[in-house]
Each structure stands twice: as structure tokens, then as C-alpha cells.
Amino acid sequence: MRRHGLSHSGSPSVRGRLVLVSGALAALFAWAAWVLPSRPGTWLGALAALLAAAHAATLVVATLWPEQLARPWRALSWLSLGAGATFAGAIAWTCVDLVRRFGSLGWGVTALLGAIGVLLLLATWPFAAWGLRATRKLHDSD
Secondary structure (H helix, E strand, O other): OEEOOEEOOOOHHHHHHHHHHHHHHHHHHHHHHHHOOOOOOOOHHHHHHHHHHHHHHHHHHHHHOHHHOHHHHHHHHHHHHHHHHHHHHHHHHHHHHHHHHHOHHHHHHHHHHHHHHHHHHHHHHHHHHHHHHHOHHHHHHO
């Protein structure tokens, strides 16, 4: 069944999974926004807070107004895709700087940052792919 551009959007199981995943990711990114540095010039915490708020908003729309879900979910998917790339770029830049400054110690920290980067990509890109695929009919109809 296709409603409002979403294939299977009327399905309670899709909305249920979206509510669960959005809730979990809203909590994860809210925590990340809290623990990431918030000094002037550090915007990764602000990006994590924006992702948390967008996930929370999508959760509310999916719960209360499921017929309006397509656009917020698609917007969150694009935001997640861009945020994942931004996080990956920031980590790569930091890794290069650490290795340049600290040599072998920098390589050790780089390995840890790489693991964190993989986790961030796992929290953003699969969600983005799922949302963009589920909402593609909305985009095709515009």
C-alpha cells in the first residue's frame, strides 16, 4: 500500500521500527552532544544535538501524525547522510593531525578514533539509506 509517497508507510511494523530506531538514535546523539567538547569552534557537539533533535521530531511525527511522516523522515535521512560524512571527515582530519604531531602515539589514538568513526557511520548511514529508500516515491512524485 502506498500512502503519501511512502511504500508501506501505513504498516505499523515500519512505523514501529522507525519509532524504536529514532528513539534510540535520539538518545545516542543527545548523549554524544553532551559529552563532545563544546568550546567555541567545536561544532561536532552541535551537529550531534541537531541529529538528536531531528530524530526526536521524526519519532513524534511517526507516533502522532504518521500520514505526515514522509518529508520529516526524508529530511532526517539527508541530515544523517551529511552528518556521517562530516563526522568521518572530522575524524580523518584529527587522525592525520595526531599522527603528524605525536608519531607512534598518534597512531594508537588514531586506531581508537577509527573505531569511533565506524560506530558513528553505523549510526548514520544505514538509517539514511533506509529512509531515502523508503521515501523515494515522494521524491519521484515531486
